[in-house]
Amino acid sequence: MSELPRLLSADAIFLGEGPVVPDGAVLVDASGTVLDAGPLSALSARHAGAVATAYRGLLMPGLVNAHTHLELSALRGRTTSGRGFVPWVDGMLAARLEVDEVDEADGIARGIAELLASGTVAVGEVTNTLAAVSSLRRAKIVGCIFHEVFGLDGAKTVERVRGLAREADALGLLTDTALRWAPSPHTLHTTHPEAVEAMARLARDRGSRFTVHLAEHPAERWALQAGTGPMVEWLEKRTRTPREAFRWHAEGPIGVAKKLGVLAPDVLAVHLTDAQPHELEVVAESGVRVVLCPRSNLFIETRLPPLLAMLRAGITPALGTDSLASCPTLDVLAEAKALHERFPDVPPEALLAMATRHGAEALGFDALGSFARGKAPGILLIEGAPPKGLDAARFALRQPMAARRLLVPASVAGPR
Numbered sequence: 001m002s003e004l005p006r007l008l009s010a011d012a013i014f015l016g017e018g019p020v021v022p023d024g025a026v027l028v029d030a031s032g033t034v035l036d037a038g039p040l041s042a043l044s045a046r047h048a049g050a051v052a053t054a055y056r057g058l059l060m061p062g063l064v065n066a067h068t069h070l071e072l073s074a075l076r077g078r079t080t081s082g083r084g085f086v087p088w089v090d091g092m093l094a095a096r097l098e099v100d101e102v103d104e105a106d107g108i109a110r111g112i113a114e115l116l117a118s119g120t121v122a123v124g125e126v127t128n129t130l131a132a133v134s135s136l137r138r139a140k141i142v143g144c145i146f147h148e149v150f151g152l153d154g155a156k157t158v159e160r161v162r163g164l165a166r167e168a169d170a171l172g173l174l175t176d177t178a179l180r181w182a183p184s185p186h187t188l189h190t191t192h193p194e195a196v197e198a199m200a201r202l203a204r205d206r207g208s209r210f211t212v213h214l215a216e217h218p219a220e221r222w223a224l225q226a227g228t229g230p231m232v233e234w235l236e237k238r239t240r241t242p243r244e245a246f247r248w249h250a251e252g253p254i255g256v257a258k259k260l261g262v263l264a265p266d267v268l269a270v271h272l273t274d275a276q277p278h279e280l281e282v283v284a285e286s287g288v289r290v291v292l293c294p295r296s297n298l299f300i301e302t303r304l305p306p307l308l309a310m311l312r313a314g315i316t317p318a319l320g321t322d323s324l325a326s327c328p329t330l331d332v333l334a335e336a337k338a339l340h341e342r343f344p345d346v347p348p349e350a351l352l353a354m355a356t357r358h359g360a361e362a363l364g365f366d367a368l369g370s371f372a373r374g375k376a377p378g379i380l381l382i383e384g385a386p387p388k389g390l391d392a393a394r395f396a397l398r399q400p401m402a403a404r405r406l407l408v409p410a411s412v413a414g415p416r
């Protein structure tokens with residue numbers, strides 16, 4: 001392979017921010033690090049010696065799927081839709097009992113193949129079992145491994161948190177800089193507050209991002225605020241524990257998150273579908289990283305996150321697919337497309353940024369998400385003949401997944 005810089009050009013380029021540049025190009029070195037990007041005419045003049053290749057379509061940074069659960073991949077098509085969270089989780093857990101290790105491994109392999117086919121270079125993978133770690137490594141997909149814990153028995157759950165690092169260490173995760181490990185609470189109403197705080201401390205001691213599902217549905221609010229509602233009934237039944245034994249908060253999800261120290265810039269708060277306008281201001285002020293999974297919300301609750309109110313509040317959300325138990329594919333650009341169809345006033349480039357740069361920022365992977373100089377985000381081609389101008393971004397959202405090709409892989413420095 002030539003050591004000369006490569007100049008890749010196309011009908012249009014999305015740099016990770018700003019408007020789409022017509023007749024654009026990106027110059028990378030042999031490691032995939034961006035040396036320059038912008039209009040082709042300017043780059044050709046500045047870098048006459050580069051090895052040039054022209055493509056038909058739009059170039060953009062590799063995709064970042066900031067919320068996955070790969071170990072649930074075998075459940076695709078085996079859960080119920082549109083009846084709310086409690087019936088969905090009941091069905092999901094019942095279906096999971098029927099999945100053996102072979103099915104689970106097959107599901108993970110197919111899920112990872114789909115991530116690669118969609119042009120995904122990084123994930124925020126939430127896991128109870130670390131089952132997908134070695135497959136992600138083989139696929140050279142980087143990201144965060146959010147080791148998830150739930151449980152409302154304080155002593156038992158804190159004990160479980162203490163054992164996590166050992167499990168991570170057995171897979172070499174404690175020193176892995178490409179898959180960055182951190183303990184993460186499932187939600188604030190299914191994880192004991194002391195365990196939430198213990199996980200936040202552990203993650204922060206490591207300087208790692210961590211995550212929590214937050215304000216996903218109204219039943220979560222009823223539980224946290226009043227210790228009542230369908231979620232509490234479900235928890236009583238499932239844990240055979242009366243609700244009086246659980247610790248509730250007399251506050252909504254955002255208030256509880258703030259109180260427990262998980263409303264902060266090193267946390268990815270996932271969903272916020274049920275967040276109220278006054279709560280969005282608190283969210284925006286806190287700098288917490290918001291991740292939206294619109295197709296999962298539509299599947300489970302037939303609701304969408306309040307995207308316009310979020311954008312007005314100054315929130316810059318990342319996107320995730322959630323698991324195949326609540327989403328038809330692991331393609332994060334399909335999440336952007338779903339938002340585009342339902343929020344046509346949101347500029348399509350803003351949606352492309354959510355599927356790339358905002359995801360990279362949320363996960364704390366500075367080298368990914370945009371064609372700024374010095375980054376190595378991977379170069380994704382959306383093949384076809386895009387129209388000129390802004391419509392090229394719409395074209396990127398509408399082209400089928402089969403039209404994608406990762407021309408240059410992403411590169412994250414450091415040992416594995």
Ligand SMILES: [Zn+2]
Pocket residue numbers: 067069126213270322323
């Ligand atoms: Zn999730």
